[in-house]
Amino acid sequence: MLILFSISSIAGVLKGKVVAECGAEMNYVAVVIGEARSGYSDEAGNIFIKDIPNGTYNVSITTIGYAKLVIADVHINNTVTDLGLLKMEPMITIMDPFEIVYIRPGYSHNYHGSSNLVLQDELRRVQPLGSEEVLKKVVGVNVAGDMGISNRLNVGIRGSYPRRSEKILLLEDGIPIAPAPYLSPSAYYNPPTDRLDGIVIVKGADALTMGPNNMYGVLNYITKKPSLKPELSVALVGGERGYQSQFITYGGTWNNVGAELQVLNKAFDGFQDNTSSRIFNATGKVYADLGERSTAYVKFNFHQENAQATYSGQTPLTFNLDPNQNPFDADDLSTKRYAIDLIYKYKLGQNSVLTSTAYASQFSRDWWRQNTTLLNASAVRSYVGEEIYNAKYAYLNNVISSDDDYIRVGVVSNGRENTKARNRVFRVAGVKEEIEWSYSISEQFNGKLTVGLNAHTEQFLNQEIVADSSRFSRSGTIVKDQKYTLSAISGFIKNDFIVGRLSIAPTIRYEVINMRKYNLLAISSDPLNDGTNNYGSVLNTFGQLLPGVSLNYVVLDTNQNKFEFFGGGYNGYTPPTSSVGFVGINEEGTVDTSPSEESINIKAETSANFELGLRGYGLKGALLGQAAVFHNRIDNYYAAGRKEAFETLGAVSIQGIEFNASYDFGQLIKNGNHELIVGLAYTLMNSKILSGKLKDADLFKAKHTEATKIELIDKINLERTGYSVFFAGDSLVNRNLNYTDFDQIESIAFEFGEGKIANNSAPYVPAQILCFNFNYGYKGINLGLSYSMIGAQYTEYLNFNNETAEGAIGKLDLFNVIDANVSYEVTSKKRFLNAMTVFVAGKNLRNQIYKASRLHRVSSGIMPGGFRQINAGIKFTL
The missing domain is CATH 2.40.170.20 (TonB-dependent receptor, beta-barrel domain)
Known part of the structure; x- marks a missing residue:
């Protein structure tokens, strides 16, 4: 109070808080006090401008996309003048696709259906390596890892298949960014989070206004x-x-x-x-x-x-x-x-x-x-040769391998990969x-x-x-x-x-x-x-x-x-x-x-x-x-x-x-x-x-272990009418199978539905x-x-619990x-x-x-x- 009193005794202080119509705090809004002083609201929308000469001023508050707010005849004297809560109305021409001025992380006021937000505050605090790191915290979103830092996005929304995010609509500021949104929507490009202000995830009927690939959800980078x-x-x-x-x-x-x-x-x-x-x-x-x-x-x-x-x-x-x-x-x-x-x-x-x-x-x-090709671990050395083995696979030395231990190696032809x-x-x-x-x-x-x-x-x-x-x-x-x-x-x-x-x-x-x-x-x-x-x-x-x-x-x-x-x-x-x-x-x-x-x-x-x-x-x-x-x-x-x-x-x-x-x-x-x-x-x-x-x-390109062979045969016998099993020569086999039949199977077609395969998950x-x-x-x-x-x-889709030998x-x-x-x-x-x-x-x-x-x-x-x-x-x- 003593400090504030000493400031106020020199000149006046102007304070207030700027918010949007929805109540969201508006940061860095320009505040001009006549011709005497100017400044900006802080990150929380608060105005605090000091050392204002005594007098009466028109105070204008402006930011791009919002109607100019003018408060006339504001009296400044050796006290603190409080403008209170100041609401700014968006102009009809505001750029909605990349406006993300909302209340603390929750949902977007722009959509009728369910939506979620990742705001700038979250990005600034977390300092993510990529967008997958913050999207994994959003309800309904499943991130499937691909060993990278989100350069190629792999996320599913409400159960969509996550590979390359190809089942969802990807936007940046409301504009499609997939390499080809219709022909090839796989996300081989993903905006770096460094230049983002936020992320909007839309899941309801509002997706119909935004583009194709709308059956699961829309991800809009702001x-x-x-x-x-x-x-x-x-x-x-x-x-x-x-x-x-x-x-x-x-x-x-x-x-x-x-x-x-x-x-x-x-x-x-x-x-x-x-x-x-x-x-x-x-x-x-x-x-x-x-x-x-x-x-x-x-x-x-x-x-x-x-x-x-x-x-x-x-x-x-x-x-x-x-x-x-x-x-x-x-x-x-x-x-x-x-x-x-x-x-x-x-x-x-x-x-x-x-x-x-x-x-x-x-x-x-x-x-x-x-x-690449798959080899049993015991065969790697002889296949790739000493030079390649010592450079790339020496960690296999002293490893005692079994018949189910496989290694993925480069195909070698004439001694070269x-x-x-x-x-x-x-x-x-x-x-x-x-x-x-x-x-x-x-x-x-x-x-x-x-x-x-x-x-x-x-x-x-x-x-x-x-x-x-x-x-x-x-x-x-x-x-x-x-x-x-x-x-x-x-x-x-x-x-x-x-x-x-x-x-x-x-x-x-x-x-x-x-x-x-x-x-x-x-x-x-x-x-x-x-x-x-x-x-x-x-x-x-x-x-x-x-x-x-x-x-x-x-x-x-x-x-x-x-x-x-x-x-x-x-x-x-x-x-x-x-x-x-x-x-x-x-x-x-x-x-x-x-x-x-x-x-x-x-x-x-x-x-x-x-x-x-x-x-x-x-x-x-x-x-x-x-x-x-x-x-x-x-x-x-x-x-x-x-x-x-x-x-x-x-x-x-x-x-x-x-x-x-x-x-x-x-x-x-x-x-x-x-x-x-x-x-x-x-x-x-x-x-x-x-x-x-x-x-x-x-x-059948996978390297099956005894566990996966037994699991597949058990699945077939449990719901026999759901499986069309073909042995060599495309001969259809309708009987129940023994575990020893596995190696004779040439192909399988499986049919889902009541009386077939009834309860498998996606x-x-x-x-x-x-x-x-x-x-x-x-x-x-x-x-x-x-x-x-x-x-x-x-x-x-067959829902294996056990793992094949190549993974x-x-x-x-x-x-x-x-x-x-x-x-x-x-x-x-x-x-x-x-x-x-x-x-x-x-x-x-x-x-x-x-x-x-x-x-x-x-x-x-x-x-x-x-x-x-x-x-x-x-x-x-x-």
Whole structure:
């Protein structure tokens, strides 16, 4: 009080707090006090500006995207003048796709259905290696490890198959970022978390307005906007295994135009031998308020990665001996991405706005991988030779191996290991128009109509090249040369009817898709090629109608307490990709993988999705939470998983419960400097394969142990009518089998449903996922601790409990991870330093290596996870 009195005796002090309409704190908002003083709100939205000469001023408060707030005739004298709580209203032209000004982590106010947020505060505290590290804490999300640092994302939402996240829609600032969202949605590009402001996960019917691949959920990365206050920010991080990162940004806002340049350089030696990566990412963006009627946003991005990214994992033997070893030193992945996004919003009238979006990207992926084979451990030395053995497999010395101990080695021909390239280029472009019209019929009856139209095109070039002269060769013979093209027109209509506390939003989406395939090698050698347009190509055209509805009912709504029920249902879909988009379904419902063009009729996988839940915040904002139950049924199921496909289209149901809540115990302490947040996220899931006949191409390529042989025979005999077993010569065997029959089996088709295989689960749908978070903050000091547990999960449709000898088949056991972080942040009023933060972040502190996935099946085996990594860094803002 004495200090405050001495300050006030010299001049006046102005204080207040700036929040958004929803009550969220708004940081770094510009405050101008006449011509006397100016400043910014702090990270919590608080205004505290001192040394203001006595007088009467007009105080203006501004930030990009929000209406200017002016408080007239504010009297300043030798006291503290408190403006109280100041609410800023968003302009109708605000850039919604990347606005993430929300209350402490919970859900998004922009969506009717269930959603979850990862906010900037969480990213800053945790200092994640990649996005998978924070996504594993989100309810309904399952992360399948791939030994990397999220450069290639592998997550499932509400039971979706997680390999390369190809079953979910990936966006950045509302714009698709998969290499080819329709033809090849596998996530070979994933934005570095260094340049993110947050992540939004959308799971309800709102996904219908956002794009294809909407049956499970949408993941929208929100990148950092240009700061209001011009500043230079530098973040330097170093850690174990050669981890280093340099992230430099400079930007600010001048005359309602914000601009920023971000440059990231990152290097990591990898968790295993020969798994290093080097990343360079540069982003430039401009965000401008062009008056009261329009807003524009432009973003350029360049991303380059050079990595020793292996496709080969561990066998049970090598996992137990040394999970850090990886002998494949010639695996080489090189990616480049160029992208430009443009968004323009124009106010058509008092209650209507037009949003125009254009985007284009090119992503190239050259991946040279050693050809591999599986050998019994006792045969490795004689197969590879002394030189290769001593360089790569000497750890096998003195190991007494059994018949079930296998090693994955490079294929050797003429004394040399060899390699094969899978090189791909993806080009994507699109334009989107969206109109929003808010209307009011009466005081109690309001609404908002949204209509969107999107024209989208893709090109995918796919080459395979073999080189047998050396494993380091980077040229050779082209053995596959394909081109795919796609054009899609989609549109949606959504009308949000608001009657008092009730909101009902019916939505309908329709898509028309034309996709074409060219076998360039075959076309080039065809003497009848007359040069006509699309000669030698095959075409598939189809449309999809997707209706949905969501509803909300607000039970309580005050400044610091709000609770609402929500629910909804919709039909989602996943369009057929390049690998499955040119097959046919005959009258019996059987899949034909080599049909004539007239017989190509594969349609999209579709779903019926339902959810019901409760969410909100209370106890003066200290308690936040969301709970939901969901049920998804997927039909027309063909692309089941890696090397697994339905011969007759299948159906799967996935249902579960999601619950997440957090409480800030710091509010119980009268001293407001304390923050003590405890959070819990819990997911309970169950799945069932309802129908369909499936073949597993890897089932008999795997090296079966006695345990897996016995388990398979027991499965067949237990539900005999569900298995079609063929011995040599394709002879069908209908009797019960003996264990000695295993070696005579040539192939098996298995059929699901009542009276067949009745109770099998879908792969990578763990029964339970739990995350507990603890975070304490006091005057710039922050301590964080998290515990994550992922329950046991099957990895293929036959639900093997036992593990095959190469590690491709078998149940994954429950595993858990403990992470911790500590940081200290200081702010400064010095001319050259605004703020500085130092931190230490520890990942997987117990260093308990676990089997994280078998994503690539026989091609790779076990993908380990749980390697400890400790990083430290400093960030300063000038």
